Amino acid sequence: xxxxxxxxxxxxxxxxxxxxxxxxxxxxxxxxxxxxxxxxxxxxxxxxxxxxxxxxxxxxxxxxxxxxxxxxxxxxxxxxxxxxxxxxxxxxxxxxxxxxxxxxxxxxxxxxxxxxxxxxxxxxxxxxxxxxxxxxxxxxxxxxxxxxxxxxxxxxxxxxxxxxxxxxxxxxxxxxxxxxxxxxxxxxxxxxxxxxxxxxxxxxxxxxxxxxxxxxxxxxxxxxxxxxxxxxxxxxxxxxxxxxxxxxxxxxxxxxxxxxxxxxxxxxxxxxxxxxxxxxxxxxxxxxxxxxxxxxxxxxxxxxxxxxxxxxxxxxxxxxxxxxxxxxxxx
Amino acid sequence: xxxxxxxxxxxxxxxxxxxxxxxxxxxxxxxxxxxxxxxxxxxxxxxxxxxxxxxxxxxxxxxxxxxxxxxxxxxxxxxxxxxxxxxxxxxxxxxxxxxxxxxxxxxxxxxxxxxxxxxxxxxxxxxxxxxxxxxxxxxxxxxxxxxxxxxxxxxxxxxxxxxxxxxxxxxxxxxxxxxxxxxxxxxxxxxxxxxxxxxxxxxxxxxxxxxxxxxxxxxxxxxxxxxxxxxxxxxxxxxxxxxxxxxxxxxxxxxxxxxxxxxxxxxxxxxxxxxxxxxxxxxxxxxxxxxxxxxxxxxxxxxxxxxxxxxxxxxxxxxxxxxxxxxxxxx
Numbered sequence: 001x002x003x004x005x006x007x008x009x010x011x012x013x014x015x016x017x018x019x020x021x022x023x024x025x026x027x028x029x030x031x032x033x034x035x036x037x038x039x040x041x042x043x044x045x046x047x048x049x050x051x052x053x054x055x056x057x058x059x060x061x062x063x064x065x066x067x068x069x070x071x072x073x074x075x076x077x078x079x080x081x082x083x084x085x086x087x088x089x090x091x092x093x094x095x096x097x098x099x100x101x102x103x104x105x106x107x108x109x110x111x112x113x114x115x116x117x118x119x120x121x122x123x124x125x126x127x128x129x130x131x132x133x134x135x136x137x138x139x140x141x142x143x144x145x146x147x148x149x150x151x152x153x154x155x156x157x158x159x160x161x162x163x164x165x166x167x168x169x170x171x172x173x174x175x176x177x178x179x180x181x182x183x184x185x186x187x188x189x190x191x192x193x194x195x196x197x198x199x200x201x202x203x204x205x206x207x208x209x210x211x212x213x214x215x216x217x218x219x220x221x222x223x224x225x226x227x228x229x230x231x232x233x234x235x236x237x238x239x240x241x242x243x244x245x246x247x248x249x250x251x252x253x254x255x256x257x258x259x260x261x262x263x264x265x266x267x268x269x270x271x272x273x274x275x276x277x278x279x280x281x282x283x284x285x286x287x288x289x290x291x292x293x294x295x296x297x298x299x300x301x302x303x304x305x306x307x308x309x310x311x312x313x314x315x316x317x318x319x320x321x322x323x324x325x326x327x328x329x330x331x
Numbered sequence: 332x333x334x335x336x337x338x339x340x341x342x343x344x345x346x347x348x349x350x351x352x353x354x355x356x357x358x359x360x361x362x363x364x365x366x367x368x369x370x371x372x373x374x375x376x377x378x379x380x381x382x383x384x385x386x387x388x389x390x391x392x393x394x395x396x397x398x399x400x401x402x403x404x405x406x407x408x409x410x411x412x413x414x415x416x417x418x419x420x421x422x423x424x425x426x427x428x429x430x431x432x433x434x435x436x437x438x439x440x441x442x443x444x445x446x447x448x449x450x451x452x453x454x455x456x457x458x459x460x461x462x463x464x465x466x467x468x469x470x471x472x473x474x475x476x477x478x479x480x481x482x483x484x485x486x487x488x489x490x491x492x493x494x495x496x497x498x499x500x501x502x503x504x505x506x507x508x509x510x511x512x513x514x515x516x517x518x519x520x521x522x523x524x525x526x527x528x529x530x531x532x533x534x535x536x537x538x539x540x541x542x543x544x545x546x547x548x549x550x551x552x553x554x555x556x557x558x559x560x561x562x563x564x565x566x567x568x569x570x571x572x573x574x575x576x577x578x579x580x581x582x583x584x585x586x587x588x589x590x591x592x593x594x595x596x597x598x599x600x601x602x603x604x605x606x607x608x609x610x611x612x613x614x615x616x617x618x619x620x621x622x623x624x625x626x627x628x629x630x631x632x633x634x635x636x637x638x639x640x641x642x643x644x645x646x647x648x649x650x651x652x653x654x655x656x657x658x659x660x661x662x
Binding site for chain 1: 627
């Protein structure tokens with residue numbers, strides 16, 4: 001069987017089309033013949049289904065610049081898991097932008113219309129722009145060639161928690177605001193702050209800045225004094241976190257510190273009272289929209305969130321806030 | 332009862348000494364009288380045991396520059412947990428360097444010789460030099476005034492795994508080295524690399540650089556070619572990781588990638604064969620000795636390690652490698 005490398009396409013004839021495309025979903029049919037991406041040809045070589053491509057055996061093709069090793073590893077892994085998939089090239093699949101493979105549901109192939117996953121291949125040392133996430137599965141190939149699949153999706157956040165409280169006085173003390181003898185709803189219902197004792201509640205700077213802005217907290221110097229203190233101790237990160245905090249509160253979600261989980265916030269969607277607090281659902285990390293992830297940091301966040309039965313959400317702060325959820329996936 | 336603020340010491344008389352030092356371990360006895368640190372005086376005010384210090388009530392003292400809010404929160408928390416503790420001042424405790432409080436075992440106090448914890452108070456926004464860890468408990472006060480205790484200790488690492496293998500040939504392919512038809516001990520016994528299939532093992536660059544250096548891997552260009560590729564894709568981090576990898580292997584421990592846990596390595600102390608592989612014990616992050624931690628990153632690593640029943644170890648690379656273990660502590 002004759003397979004020839006023509007630029008970045010491997011050309012094969014009608015018999016190859018019948019054998020590889022029609023029955024096993026490799027490549028793209030073209031006028032009765034077959035076009036294969038080099039990574040697909042490498043897989044056929046690897047399996048022993050063909051013997052050579054342009055005279056090259058598997059090792060040679062893999063060592064050539066025609067095939068990326070990480071692409072091959074992901075292609076092979078998905079085939080091993082029982083999927084048919086197509087390299088995401090212009091005219092080969094719909095909307096190839098930003099992904100490397102289009103994966104079909106098990107039992108389906110390029111002849112069908114359904115897509116199970118849109119997969120982007122990433123080496124563990126490649127950085128990943130946050131703005132490029134949201135409609136793809138990252139297949140991260142680590143240095144030992146293990147693959148971690150991370151499903152990314154844009155989402156909304158929302159809940160039924162009530163952010164409004166009886167107005168309260170507070171005193172700015174270094175990195176917190178203390179409310180002496182606050183009305184009980186501040187902590188008990190709306191879950192702002194943390195009790196110092198029965199007679200006092202401490203607010204974080206971000207909580208205090210939000211409440212001062214809504215007019216529910218009276219503090220010397222007003223909202224500006226609190227935000228200024230926040231910037232002094234946190235820099236520009238403070239404003240970013242305040243934007244995300246406010247977006248969550250405004251959406252009916254209670255954000256509390258995510259420090260113990262290494263995140264900015266953990267969130268509670270439906271707080272009626274602190275006494276009957278449920279499990280927090282999300283871990284939120286606030287990032288500038290232009291942020292670029294190191295895959296290892298992504299893996300760390302997602303793994304931790306999974307371990308504590310929460311969903312990792314990145315809040316990308318640009319003109320507004322975009323929410324991107326990332327979860328581990330086993331295809 | 333008269334308490335007066337004298338510089339950074341609160342002076343009190345003999346009755347206060349009997350009541351607070353002799354029976355409850357506050358302060359330091361001085362010629363039958365009592366010296367208190369302001370944080371201790373604040374706690375006595377908070378509890379209502381004294382009414383004023385130099386005319387100041389609790390709120391006023393806490394709002395003054397004499398008492399740090401985070402120190403107070405940790406002092407109070409440890410008292411609430413049933414401990415007596417002494418502010419780490421020169422002449423008040425032995426070896427006060429690098430810590431804020433010396434905490435005695437429950438039931439003991441400053442009259443006894445035993446120390447349970449040496450505690451350093453850290454705000455979540457303060458950075459922590461890696462070199463300052465090893466003989467202290469960090470009490471990290473987060474923005475909502477919750478306290479996370481992290482116990483740090485220097486340690487050794489060691490195991491019984493054998494790093495030597497039959498010499499093998501390898502081919503450098505972008506970010507990995509592939510060994511075609513390797514001797515079985517490379518993967519099966521010594522646990523280098525990852526199977527591509529029955530006939531090939533892929534080594535990570537750090538594994539390959541180590542094996543090339545020991546002479547067990549023959550690769551075009553030798554160890555330098557592998558290390559150079561490593562630096563191309565990872566920068567100076569590669570050499571740091573190689574140093575840590577080699578130190579672990581030389582100590583009889585098998586390091587494998589820690590990518591899925593967001594770390595540099597996970598380690599196996601006693602590998603006889605991959606078939607009977609036990610649980611990996613440590614997660615290792617390689618850092619320059621001059622590294623400064625953000626407490627949030629520390630919390631993330633330690634939390635994750637705990638969740639997967641491993642111990643978090645930081646490998647600080649300077650002239651040699653120093654190993655610092657960090658674990659969550661509930662005092």
